[in-house]
Amino acid sequence: MKNRFSLLSLLWTLLIFSGCSSRQVLSSDYNVIPLPVSISLQEEGTPFVLKPSTVVYCPEGDSLLLKNAELLTGYVARQVGFELRITHDDQARNIIRLGSGLQAENAEAYTLVVTPQAVEIEGASAAGTFYGVQTLRKSLPVTDGKVRIALAPVRIEDAPRFSYRGLHLDVARHMFPVEFIKKYIDLLALHNMNMFHWHLTDDQGWRIEIKRYPRLTEVGGWRKATLVSHWEKPDHKYDETPYGGYYTQDEIRDIVRYAADRHVEIVPEIDLPGHMLAALAAYPELGCTGGPYETGTRWGVYDDVLCAGKEEVYEFLEGVFSEIVALFPGRYIHIGGDECPKTRWKSCPDCQAFIRSHGIVSQGKRTREEQLQSYMMSQISDFLGKHGRKVIGWDEILEGGGVKSATIMSWRGTQGGVDAARNGWDAIMVPYQYLYLDYAQSRDEGEPLSIGGYLPLSKVYSYEPLSGELASNPEMGAHVIGVQGNLWTEYFRTAELVEYMAIPRVDAVSEIQWTRPERKNYEKFLGRLNRMRALYDRLGYGYASHGFDEGQSGDNQDM
Known part of the structure; x- marks a missing residue:
C-alpha cells in the first residue's frame, strides 16, 4: 500500500505541476504522531491543493470553532509560509471546513476527509475538531510558501485511547x-x-x-x-x-x-x-x-x-x-x-x-x-x-x-x-521507570546533568498501561x-534544557x-518521528538530536 501511495502521489504531483509551473508542488503525509486509528487512502481521485487562496470555514457564531480556525491559519502560516483566510461561507471553493457535529461515543473523536474540492474536519466536539486540525498540520510539509501542497484523497477516523x-x-x-x-x-x-x-x-x-x-x-x-x-x-x-x-x-x-x-x-x-x-x-x-x-x-x-x-x-x-x-x-x-x-x-x-x-x-x-x-x-x-x-x-x-x-x-x-x-x-499511570523524562536520554559524555539513570526513547515507547491484571480484567482496566x-x-535551570529532556520522548x-x-x-514510529524534526526546527524547539536515532542501540534495560 505504501509503494502504491507513493506512486499515486508522484502522479498527482506531476499532474498538478504541469498546470502550476510557477510553483513547486509538495505532497502531504498522513503518517503522523500520534498515529490515528484509521487512515484510508482513496485510490481514485485527484488531490486537494492547498494554496494561498484556500479558505477555512467555520460556522458563524461558534466561538470555539472560530478559535480552532484561527489556530489553523496560524499553524499553516508558520509551517507552510502563507496565511489562509477564514470565511463563514461554506460554499467557497478550495475550502477547509471545520465542524463539530460528528456523532460518536468519544467526545474527542474526529474525522478528516480529503476530496479534490475540500478538506472536511468534523469533530464530536470542538476539542475533537482541534485534534483533526493537529493531524492536518502535521501532515503538511515544512516549507517556505513558494509552493502548493497536494493532499491525497483520504478518510481518517480517529479518537484517543485514553481521556x-x-x-x-x-x-x-x-x-x-x-x-x-x-x-x-x-x-x-x-x-x-x-x-x-x-x-x-x-x-x-x-x-x-x-x-x-x-x-x-x-x-x-x-x-x-x-x-x-x-x-x-x-x-x-x-x-x-x-x-x-x-x-x-x-x-x-x-x-x-x-x-x-x-x-x-x-x-x-x-x-x-x-x-x-x-x-x-x-x-x-x-x-x-x-x-x-x-x-x-x-x-x-x-x-x-x-x-x-x-x-x-x-x-x-x-x-x-x-x-x-x-x-x-x-x-x-x-x-x-x-x-x-x-x-x-x-x-x-x-x-x-x-x-x-x-x-x-x-x-x-x-x-x-x-x-x-x-x-x-x-x-x-x-x-x-x-x-x-x-x-x-x-x-x-x-x-x-x-x-x-x-x-x-x-x-x-x-x-x-x-x-x-x-x-x-x-x-x-506515570511509572518513573518509563515516563520520568528527567532521566538521561543517552550515555554520551556531553549529556546534561540529570537525576541519574538512563531512559532511552525505545523504553518509553515500549510501555503498555494495561497489562497483567489490568488487561485481563476489563472492569479494572x-x-x-x-x-x-x-x-x-x-537539574534543569533553562527552558532549553527542558526541551532537550522532553523531545523526542x-x-x-x-x-x-x-x-x-x-x-x-517502534520501527515505523522512528520513521514518523524523523518527519517531526523539521517541524520542531521551524517552531523553535530544541531537542536531543541523538534521540531520533536511538532505536538502533536496542539498549533499554537500565531503569
Whole structure:
C-alpha cells in the first residue's frame, strides 16, 4: 500500500505541476504522531491543493470553532509560509471546513476527509475538531510558501485511547517565563495532549501568588542557593546565588486562557503535607516545631512537614485552595501526598493529641500517623469536592487507606494503579521507570546533568498501561483513565534544557496515550518521528538530536 501511495502521489504531483509551473508542488503525509486509528487512502481521485487562496470555514457564531480556525491559519502560516483566510461561507471553493457535529461515543473523536474540492474536519466536539486540525498540520510539509501542497484523497477516523493525556512540568525547583509555559502548552497541543500538570510548590520554592498569604512568595518563593552537582554525592556543590520568583494571579489567568484555547486543562499541584518547607519558611507556625525553617536548598525529602495536629493548618490550606479554585476552572486539583516522613508527627504533642481526640487508630500495617495523613488529605478532598473539584494524589495516599473519590497517580511503578483500580478508584499511570523524562536520554559524555539513570526513547515507547491484571480484567482496566509524562527540574535551570529532556520522548508518550497498542510499531514510529524534526526546527524547539536515532542501540534495560 505504501509503494502504491507513493506512486499515486508522484502522479498527482506531476499532474498538478504541469498546470502550476510557477510553483513547486509538495505532497502531504498522513503518517503522523500520534498515529490515528484509521487512515484510508482513496485510490481514485485527484488531490486537494492547498494554496494561498484556500479558505477555512467555520460556522458563524461558534466561538470555539472560530478559535480552532484561527489556530489553523496560524499553524499553516508558520509551517507552510502563507496565511489562509477564514470565511463563514461554506460554499467557497478550495475550502477547509471545520465542524463539530460528528456523532460518536468519544467526545474527542474526529474525522478528516480529503476530496479534490475540500478538506472536511468534523469533530464530536470542538476539542475533537482541534485534534483533526493537529493531524492536518502535521501532515503538511515544512516549507517556505513558494509552493502548493497536494493532499491525497483520504478518510481518517480517529479518537484517543485514553481521556487523560498529560504532560507535567515542575516549576518549583526551577521556574520559567510565562512565554515558555505557553510554548510548553503548545507542545502538548501538538501531540493531542489535554492535561498540563503544573507542579507549583515544593520545598525549594513556592511559585504561585496567594493574596491571603503574601509571605508564601515573599519568603517561600526564594532560596539562598542552588545545587549545581548531584545532591547524593558527598562533595556536592552550591552556587551560593539567591534564586526565586513566582507567577502572579494575572499571569496564571492568562496562561489558563491560553491553554483552554488549545483544549488543554491545567491541573495545578499544591503538594502536601510533605514538600512544604517553603511554606514553613514563610509561616513557621504551620510546622510541628515552630522552626525556624528556611526554603530548601538541596533536593530530596525533608522531615519538616505541615503539622497535621493544628487546626490553623487546615484553615491555611482551605485559604490557599480557595484561591487555587478561583484561578483554575478545570476538573482536577493535585494535592500531592508523596514522600511525607512521619518523623515530626510521632513526637509532636499537637499531632498526638489530635490523633487521640479524633479517634484515629492504627489498622493492620497502617500506623496511626499514616491514618492521620489520610485524614488530612480527606479533609482537603472534601473541601475541594464542595467546590466542584476532584483531587489527584500520588500513590502514597493509598498507604493510609486512601482518600474517597481521589484519582491515584501511580509513579513508583504500576502497583499503585492496580491497587486503585481494584478498589474502584481511577488511576493515571506515570511509572518513573518509563515516563520520568528527567532521566538521561543517552550515555554520551556531553549529556546534561540529570537525576541519574538512563531512559532511552525505545523504553518509553515500549510501555503498555494495561497489562497483567489490568488487561485481563476489563472492569479494572476501565479505571485507568490516562497516562502522563513527568519532567522534574532539579537539574534543569533553562527552558532549553527542558526541551532537550522532553523531545523526542514526548512523541513516544503521546502514542502511548492516543494510539491503540495493535497500531504501535517502534520501527515505523522512528520513521514518523524523523518527519517531526523539521517541524520542531521551524517552531523553535530544541531537542536531543541523538534521540531520533536511538532505536538502533536496542539498549533499554537500565531503569
